[in-house]
Amino acid sequence: MIETSQLQTLVAVTRAKSFSKAAEVLGVTQSAISQSIKNLESKLEVKIFKRSGKMVVLTAEGEKLYALGTQFLQKMEDTLVEIQGDKDTMQGKVTIGTLTGIGKTWLAKEIVWHAKENPDLKLSVRMGHQEDLIADFDANKLDILIMPEDDVPLHGEKEFFLEEKSTLVFPKEMKDQFFNKKLTLELLETIPTILFEQNDVLFLKWCRSKFKTHPKKLNVRFTVNSHGHMLQAVNEGLGIAVVPNHVLNRSFFKDKIMTLGDEFEVPSGKLYIVYHKESENLVRIKNTIDRLLSHRDTFKI
Structure with missing residues (x-):
């Protein structure tokens, strides 16, 4: 594998047309320049430089490598400048x-x-x-x-972002059933319910938050592992459900179904920013x- 230092030496010698002058530019000895070029030619098994009077000039193979080296070194320099500049700017x-x-x-x-x-x-x-x-x-x-x-x-590395909340949703035709009666765990057990899965984590968390315990039984009407389809089912009058607020807020059904308001929103999990x-x-x-x-x-x- 060619080393970056070897490409730097190649470019310096080509531009200076002399091993000694290239050594002055790079701040090394002439023998170090000679050894670097010798090692590079040995790796590639081709001659890179040839003598032309008192100067050294590139061979045909050396010309190709010089073109590659100048492009690579310029790209590397540009990238390093960009990285260093980006560190302290909004770029x-x-x-x-x-x-x-x-x-x-x-x-x-x-x-x-x-x-x-x-x-x-x-x-x-x-x-x-x-x-x-x-x-x-x-x-x-x-x-x-x-x-x-x-x-x-x-x-x-993590930074606390915010706490998610979930809420109970129900069809508009159930409005009187919810607003004219005090919602109890016993009443909840009788109402047709839509679950995300059989052990619906959000639904159970919501029950624990509002009633300090789980319902002993549920009148499960429909189960589907998609909050969007749960909202569709609520809109169709199949029953009640507990869904994340962020899903409800972007749903087509947001204004077609009902909630019990902020009082019945409960924490359902924390979100973190990670970097x-x-x-x-x-x-x-x-x-x-x-x-x-x-x-x-x-x-x-």
């Missing part, structure tokens, strides 16, 4: 990953404003499933993650995280 790339519901409800809209305010910043939002997002974060394809507490990668330890001093990363934290109150979750 460069920031890629954020989160769950689809959070991305569609709030994050993507917020990042649009962040991009508008920072025209030199290249922002990207990736929405998907936990396992895919974590794999990309581990592979350094994502700079920032917004994830539920249980899915936060162990090696990332790489080595990037915490990059201004573009720090300012993006600060932006998300300062605007989290606009996220109706």
